[in-house]
Structure formats: C-alpha cells, structure tokens
Amino acid sequence: NIVLTQSPASLAVILGQKATISCTASESVNKFGINLMHWYQQKPGQLPKILIYNEFSRAPGIPARFSGDEAELNFTLTIEPVEADDVATYYCQQGLTFPLTFGAGTKLELK
Amino acid sequence: EVQLKESGPGLVQPSQTLSLTCTVSGFSLTDYSVHWVRQPPGKGLEWMGVMWSGGSTAYNSALKSRLSISRDTSKSQVFLKMNSLQTEDTAIYYCTREREDNVMDAWGQGASVTVSS
Numbered sequence: 623n624i625v626l627t628q629s630p631a632s633l634a635v636i637l638g639q640k641a642t643i644s645c646t647a648s649e650s651v652n653k654f655g656i657n658l659m660h661w662y663q664q665k666p667g668q669l670p671k672i673l674i675y676n677e678f679s680r681a682p683g684i685p686a687r688f689s690g691d692e693a694e695l696n697f698t699l700t701i702e703p704v705e706a707d708d709v710a711t712y713y714c715q716q717g718l719t720f721p722l723t724f725g726a727g728t729k730l731e732l733k
Numbered sequence: 734e735v736q737l738k739e740s741g742p743g744l745v746q747p748s749q750t751l752s753l754t755c756t757v758s759g760f761s762l763t764d765y766s767v768h769w770v771r772q773p774p775g776k777g778l779e780w781m782g783v784m785w786s787g788g789s790t791a792y793n794s795a796l797k798s799r800l801s802i803s804r805d806t807s808k809s810q811v812f813l814k815m816n817s818l819q820t821e822d823t824a825i826y827y828c829t830r831e832r833e834d835n836v837m838d839a840w841g842q843g844a845s846v847t848v849s850s
Contacts, residue, residue: 658834662778669827669843670778675836713778717835721793722768722780 624648624716628725634733640702643728645714647695658717659697661690664727665710673712674699706732735759737767737828739844745818746850753844755811755828762786762804766831767811769802771824772843779824783831784811818848 625648635641651658657677662670672681674690677697687705691698701708709732714725741753755767762784769781782792784802792800801814811828825843832838 653834656834660836662837669840670837671840672832672836672838675832675838676834681838715778715835715837720791721795722835724778724780727777 623721624651624719624723626714626716626723626725628714628728630728631726632729632731634731635701635704636733637706638703640700641704641708641730643699643701643712643714643730645697645699645725647697647716650695651716651718653718657692657697659690659692660715660717661688661699662713662715663708663710664713670713701730704730704732735830735839737830737839737841739826739828739841741826741844741846743845744847744849745822747819747848749818750814750816751818751822751826751846753813753826753828753846755813755841757809757811757828757830760830762806762809762811767804768829768831768835768837769813770827770829770837770840772827773821773824781813781826820848822846823848 627646629644659677661674663673664670678690689700711727711729713727736758738756766785768783782802790802799815804811827843828841829837830839
C-alpha cells in the first residue's frame with residue numbers, strides 16, 4: 623500500500639500569513655506524467671471537500687489562495703493568505719493504486 | 734445538482750451486519766463510479782471500496798472478507814454491506830462520486846453508525 627505521511631499534524635497560522643502542509647508518499651503516484659495526488663478540506667462537523675486534484679489543479683470554485691506543488695514524492699498544499707474560513711483539517715489522498723490511501727490529516731488553526 | 738445521500742441504521746449490534754444505501758441524483762451510476770469512505774470519531778479517512786460505473790467493484794483488502802458493494806441503477810442506488818461488525822467499525826460512512834483518477838468530487842452528508850450492544 624502507498625503510505626502518505628502528512629506533516630505537521632497541527633499548524634497554527636496568523637491571519638493573512640502562509641500555511642504549508644506537506645504530504646510525503648512512500649512511492650511514486652505518477653500516471654503518464656501526472657501525479658495523482660489530491661487534497662481535501664474538512665471543516666469542523668462537515669464533510670470533506672475536494673480542493674486540489676492531480677497535484678496542482680484547483681477544483682471548481684476553489685480560490686487561487688490554495689495551491690499544490692511537488693518535489694521528489696513530497697507534495698505540498700499552500701494556503702496564502704490564510705483566512706478565518708480556512709480553519710479545517712486537510713487530507714492528502716493518492717489516486718494511483720488500490721487501496722486508495724489518505725494522509726492522517728493536518729489541523730489548521732489560527733494563531 | 735449532484736447529490737448523494739446515505740441512509741441506514743444508526744446503531745448496529747456487535748457481530749451483526751451493516752447495510753447502507755447511497756441514493757444519488759444529478760448523475761447516472763453508469764457514467765460515474767461511487768466510492769465508500771469511512772471516518773471513525775475524531776480520526777482520519779479510510780477508503781473502503783468502489784462500485785465502478787461499469788458495474789464491477791474493488792475493495793480495501795483490509796475489509797474485503799467482510800465487505801460487499803452492489804447497486805441498482807434503475808433506482809440510482811449503491812449498497813454497502815459489511816458483516817461481523819465490531820466496535821472499531823463505529824464511524825461516519827460516506828459515499829462519494831468519483832470525477833476521474835479516483836478524485837472524489839462530491840460527498841454525501843455521511844451516515845453515522847455506532848456499533849454497540
């Protein structure tokens with residue numbers, strides 16, 4: 623199984639500053655040149671919502687404050703500038719092999 | 734509008750079988766695949782299995798011996814059945830629509846299931 627290691631487990635950021643969440647895959651998630659790494663946001667008491675798919679593509683309606691990147695199996699979700707509405711837990715998920723797997727989540731709070 | 738809605742019993746006794754229904758609208762089950770994902774209280778997300786648009790299935794090997802997913806396309810419903818439930822199966826169970834490349838672009842509100850006697 624592909625293991626996704628997310629860090630940090632929790633993150634406190636000042637309003638308007640940058641938040642960086644990391645997700646390291648235990649092996650490649652690349653399919654024909656596209657990294658099948660997806661990011662979800664789950665606000666407290668709510669269902670998860672897709673933010674970023676295929677490493678860096680924003681889902682419809684997702685603002686440009688959210689961006690995805692990759693370097694050597696290390697995937698990054700960046701939120702800049704952070705807004706109050708971004709308080710949530712963020713999960714990465716690989717879509718290459720079964721079983722599909724998720725990272726353990728990163729809880730974003732405001733400092 | 735794309736919608737998914739889970740339904741089923743909120744309480745299941747240990748060793749019994751869980752049966753959940755996901756009723757979808759706004760899309761066809763023959764065009765999109767539907768996944769099941771669960772989330773224990775205060776914990777992360779676990780992929781359980783998928784009903785492909787073509788009608789075949791795939792399961793998480795950790796659950797495969799207990800899990801079955803089926804569908805009724807005429808009713809736009811996908812069914813999950815899992816037997817031999819234990820307390821650790823207590824979770825919110827979500828059905829989700831797959832956009833492509835196993836991206837889950839729409840989620841149901843979730844069905845809360847408690848396993849307890």
